[in-house]
Amino acid sequence: MKRVKSKVLANLRCADDAFILRLDVQNSAHSAMPGQFLMLHIPNGRTFLRRPFSIADSEGGEITLLIREVGEGTRSLRALKENTPLDIIFPLGRGFSIPHADKVLLVAGGIGVSPLIFLIKFLRARGISTTLVFGADTARHLYLSDHLERLCNRTVFVTEDASSTGRGTAVDAAAKLLEQGERFDFLYTCGPTPMLRAVSELAKKFHLEGEASLESRMLCGIGVCLACSFKIENGRRLKICSEGPVLPLSAL
Amino acid sequence: MNDSLTTEVAGVRLKNPFIAASGTAGYIHDAPQILSLPSFGGAVTKTLTLLPKEGNPQPRVWETASGILNSIGLENCGVDSFVKEHLPRLRITADLVVFVSVGGEDPNQLCTVLERLAPYTQHFDSLELNLSCPNIKSKSMISQSPSRTERVVQLAKSILPKTPIFVKLTPRVSDILKISEAALEAGANGLVLTNTHPALALDRRTLKPALGGVFGGLSGAAVKPLTLFTVFTVYQALRCPIIASGGVCDESDAIEALAAGAAAVQLGTANLVNPGAIDELVENLKRNLAQRGFSSLKELVGFAHQP
Numbered sequence A: 001m002k003r004v005k006s007k008v009l010a011n012l013r014c015a016d017d018a019f020i021l022r023l024d025v026q027n028s029a030h031s032a033m034p035g036q037f038l039m040l041h042i043p044n045g046r047t048f049l050r051r052p053f054s055i056a057d058s059e060g061g062e063i064t065l066l067i068r069e070v071g072e073g074t075r076s077l078r079a080l081k082e083n084t085p086l087d088i089i090f091p092l093g094r095g096f097s098i099p100h101a102d103k104v105l106l107v108a109g110g111i112g113v114s115p116l117i118f119l120i121k122f123l124r125a126r127g128i129s130t131t132l133v134f135g136a137d138t139a140r141h142l143y144l145s146d147h148l149e150r151l152c153n154r155t156v157f158v159t160e161d162a163s164s165t166g167r168g169t170a171v172d173a174a175a176k177l178l179e180q181g182e183r184f185d186f187l188y189t190c191g192p193t194p195m196l197r198a199v200s201e202l203a204k205k206f207h208l209e210g211e212a213s214l215e216s217r218m219l220c221g222i223g224v225c226l227a228c229s230f231k232i233e234n235g236r237r238l239k240i241c242s243e244g245p246v247l248p249l250s251a252l
Numbered sequence B: 001m002n003d004s005l006t007t008e009v010a011g012v013r014l015k016n017p018f019i020a021a022s023g024t025a026g027y028i029h030d031a032p033q034i035l036s037l038p039s040f041g042g043a044v045t046k047t048l049t050l051l052p053k054e055g056n057p058q059p060r061v062w063e064t065a066s067g068i069l070n071s072i073g074l075e076n077c078g079v080d081s082f083v084k085e086h087l088p089r090l091r092i093t094a095d096l097v098v099f100v101s102v103g104g105e106d107p108n109q110l111c112t113v114l115e116r117l118a119p120y121t122q123h124f125d126s127l128e129l130n131l132s133c134p135n136i137k138s139k140s141m142i143s144q145s146p147s148r149t150e151r152v153v154q155l156a157k158s159i160l161p162k163t164p165i166f167v168k169l170t171p172r173v174s175d176i177l178k179i180s181e182a183a184l185e186a187g188a189n190g191l192v193l194t195n196t197h198p199a200l201a202l203d204r205r206t207l208k209p210a211l212g213g214v215f216g217g218l219s220g221a222a223v224k225p226l227t228l229f230t231v232f233t234v235y236q237a238l239r240c241p242i243i244a245s246g247g248v249c250d251e252s253d254a255i256e257a258l259a260a261g262a263a264a265v266q267l268g269t270a271n272l273v274n275p276g277a278i279d280e281l282v283e284n285l286k287r288n289l290a291q292r293g294f295s296s297l298k299e300l301v302g303f304a305h306q307p
């Protein structure tokens, strides 16, 4: 965890409501693990609270973010020009664990796919077979689907409006795979919290272990302010920013 | 050493005037390195209550123009677990002054907390009595009533007679001088002015309260002029030891708060948004003082009141 002076290498639109931000982190000796995130100060002179973003890729002194425009901060980020200096704190949080597994299932909802992209690359490099079930409201929001199709051993895309191959939610599609008797050694998921809870139920039903990356409104991102405190299954409270964002599915 | 930056407030000596505010430094020993707590003059623990508190529902923070609203709701581990897990570890360096913050809605419970701490006063230097947390459900804060403030401070003083006690007040009162006087007459060694300002944010889309706890406390740059007002007013009338809290984000803000009458300043929101900025602040403060021709920080305290 370090404050790093970074700069924008590229800012590319990848969907009607999302873009890719590539940042230079040459000065940072740290290397990030899948599931970790950064806190970014947005240089627009108005929003002064840092915003959390998952690391969607990290390689050779560069990190890549996949960002959905939802408010003032993310809209300002979309407008950043190449070479703009950025003040970031990274890497933060506890990332995904990499189990001894042959075959894993990944369930993504919307922008929740972001940390899974880096994870899939990581798993693939270790010879682990990846099946991604990715759900969105509409086909335009199946971010980077071509890239993901190449990266994964298998992909299942579903949308709520059936504008892609299948209609339904990521949870429905994952349930279908498991009900058909397909076996996996581990499950990873990221998306809205209600979806994560549903995936956790599903995993329990099929005796599948796994991990979820959680979202929360954060303030400091470094584990001191308790803005993102979250009650886990056994009643204990965790700070999502420092003890997460990745938690065992059984904690939900 | 930055000797020119040493300051003293109610007999408590700090190597520089910056104190990490309650709620923004965890339990001190568990704060991440990036906060650079050893570079501060002092640090305050998260406010402690008798029983563990879960805090308020999410969301607990909301950004506003140049400020933030928080409604953490005093989430803390309770005094018993604090005494076991945190109290013996508070002294992370020899020269960081340790303040333990104690709060709660009920004076009896608050005194029980102090009684549990009383056998261990070697582990901390000073007590910050938080009589002003806006994020709890009771109808009023203790520091909104001069008589309740007086009673609680008297009790605290009798339980911890040798520990310097700073009373942290709410700005939400009609007469801050009455409350300040009540606290000082009851034996408070100094005042922390002030806690956050009770405030409300609405979600623009739904037009419903944005925070899970409905109301929050406003802090950050937005409140600096309000802090200056309170510090100036109280110093002018009472010339008492004051720690300013609210809106101090950089060394210039600190200088203004000191000139208004504070002998030290707390950094809260600034810690959370720019962790580690303290190292730069200390250097900048030293340079800024020299440029203004002050040879020590003490000359600056109350400067705004000089003719």
Ligand SMILES: Cc1cc2nc3c(=O)[nH]c(=O)nc-3n(C[C@H](O)[C@H](O)[C@H](O)COP(=O)(O)OP(=O)(O)OC[C@H]3O[C@@H](n4cnc5c(N)ncnc54)[C@H](O)[C@@H]3O)c2cc1C
Residues within 6 Å of the ligand: A037, A047, A051, A052, A053, A054, A055, A065, A066, A067, A068, A069, A070, A071, A072, A073, A074, A075, A111, A114, A115, A214, A215, A216, A217, A218, A245
């Ligand atoms: C660990 C973590 C990783 C994240 N990774 C990514 C990522 O890879 N890509 C991405 O696009 N987003 C990610 N987010 C969400 C992202 O932080 C928010 O979308 C962003 O802070 C919104 O900023 P804004 O100024 O545009 O919106 P604001 O103006 O602050 O808010 C606009 C809207 O966004 C919602 N919002 C604000 N903050 C959050 C939040 N923390 N979580 C969910 N909704 C929020 C608000 O409820 C509001 O409706 C992540 C969040 C966390 C906690």
Ligand SMILES: Cc1cc2nc3c(=O)[nH]c(=O)nc-3n(C[C@H](O)[C@H](O)[C@H](O)COP(=O)(O)O)c2cc1C
Residues within 6 Å of the ligand: A219, A225, B021, B022, B023, B024, B046, B047, B070, B072, B074, B101, B130, B133, B168, B194, B195, B196, B219, B220, B221, B223, B245, B246, B247, B248, B266, B267, B268, B269, B270
């Ligand atoms: C996230 C957060 C948590 C806080 N928790 C406490 C607390 O537990 N006890 C307390 O006395 N003050 C608490 N405060 C108030 C701060 O200690 C400080 O008085 C206030 O934020 C004003 O200073 P600032 O503008 O520098 O932030 C909290 C403030 C924030 C932002």
